[in-house]
Amino acid sequence: MASFVEIGRYNVIPLSLASLCTCPYRPTLNKTLIFNQKRYPKFNLRIVFDGSRPMFRFRQSGISTNRHFIVAVARAQADRLDEDNAREEVDKGNNLLVIEDSVSERQQKASQLKKRIVSGLGIGISFGGIILAGGWVFTVAFAAAVFVGAREYFELVRSRGITAGMTPPPRYVSRVCSVICALMPILTLYFGQIDVSVTSAAFVVATALLLQRGNPRFAQLSSTMFGLFYCGYLPCFWVKLRCGLAAPALNTSFAGIGAKWPVLLGGQAHWTVGLVATLISVSSIIAADTFAFLGGKAFGRTQLTSISPKKTWEGTIVGLGGCIATSVALSQIFRWPTSLLSAVAFGFLNFFGSVFGDLTESMIKRDAGVKDSGSLIPGHGGVLDRVDSYIFTGALAYSFVKTFLPLYGV
Structure with missing residues (x-):
């Protein structure tokens, strides 16, 4: 010392x-x-x-303290060097932890992106084959997806974020409504229309809610009726579009698609207005989502709405351009619709319906306080997370082709 x-x-x-x-x-x-x-x-x-x-x-x-002072200073400097070395080691350790965390985060994002791509390709190929098959194959597969989506919706309604401000419907009512929603596409294919079935189902469910024990609430009735409309009635228009518009798209034979289609799979008669319209509508929605994502990443600055903070006006405009371009390009390939103005209008309606459906589901999830509606699809969340852009679009596409296009655009 x-x-x-x-x-x-x-x-x-x-x-x-x-x-x-x-x-x-x-x-x-x-x-x-x-x-x-x-x-x-x-x-x-x-x-x-x-x-x-x-x-x-x-x-x-008798000994000069200069030597002791020098020794003390040397020891103090040595202690300070030890402290500095220890601090540097701690800093290096912290830096290594930060680097490891960033590397693991990048690896996790890469793995998540890989899952999204693989599952997205699998869903796209499977759904494309189901659309081409049409008929009962399309309807039954669609009904299964509707059932899962309805279950996810009623689970969102029962979540804590929503139940804090309203009373959810009883669980048995939610299960019955999910089954009714799954039956609606099948009834649409069988009867050709769904109005009577939907009205009857809504009346039965409303009666069950009003006569339940306890204190019935209007929130239960409103959330259940919206579930029947959102998860059951609106998706039925895809069945009406794909299977109901059976007029042959004669112009496709000139493009070589209908002429080369195998006879065992229906031949030229298989290429109907409903099939072509469904393919163009689905492809336009995929293009809208893809271009909106890329445009938002590259140019996104202005927030579109507080419902979905990641969506921007710049990305929306890019998505609109991609959707219309895809609709016009496919109309030239399939030779339907024959009018360029009709193809542009069809692309605009598809984009509007996809954005509206996406924002509606985002609002439900925001009130529920969850990020995804489920975890069934790896990297994508639930079924509602994947089909939210299609829910309203089917009704718009069917109404446009049925009402506004003369001779179904042939």
Whole structure:
């Protein structure tokens, strides 16, 4: 340990030259004053007057304290170096942890993106084959997706974020409504229309809610009726579009698609207005989502709405352009619709329906306080997360082809 001297303990501060000499001139002294303390017997304090400059000297048992002072300074510097080294090691460790976290985060994002691509391709190929098959294959597969989507919707309605402000419908009512929603596409294909079936189902469900035990609430009735409309009635228009518009798209034979289609799969008669319209509508929605995502990443600055903070006006405009371009390009390939203006209008309606459906599902999830409606599809969440852009679009596409296109656009 280094030796330290506390000068204040020796009471030398009151000492001054005036007390040593009262002469009017400054003396020239060559003397040494020695102060000894019993408390610190090893230290001697000497004040040496050399000419007119006082100097302090310390001695420790006859050995100069300069050497001890140097040793103490060296040890202090060594301790400081050790502390600096330790701090550098800690900083290096923290930096390594940060680097490892960033690397693991990038790996996780890459793995998530890979899952999204693989599952997206699988869904796209499977759904494309189902659309081409049409008929009962399309309807039954569609009904299964509607059932899962309805279950997810009623689970969202029962979540804590929504139940904090309203009373959800009983669980048995939710299950019955999910089954009714799944039956609606099948009834649409069988009867050709769904109005009577939907009205009857809504009446039965409303009666069950009003006659339930306890205190029936309007929130239960409104959320259930919207579930029947959102998850059951609106998706039925896809069945009416794909399977109901059976007029042959004769122009496709000139493009070579209908002429080369195998006879075992229906031949030229298989290429109906409903099939072509469904393919163009689905492809336009996929293009709208893709271009909107890429445009938002590249140019996104202005937020579109607080319902979905990641959506921007720039991305929306790019998505609209991609949707219309896809609709026009496919109309030239399939030779339907024959009017360019009709193809542009069809693309605009598809984009509007996809954005509206996406924002509606985002609003439901925001009130429910969840990020995804489910976890059935790896990398994509639930079924509602994947089909939200299609829910309203089927009704718009069917109404446009059925009502506004003369001769179904052939």
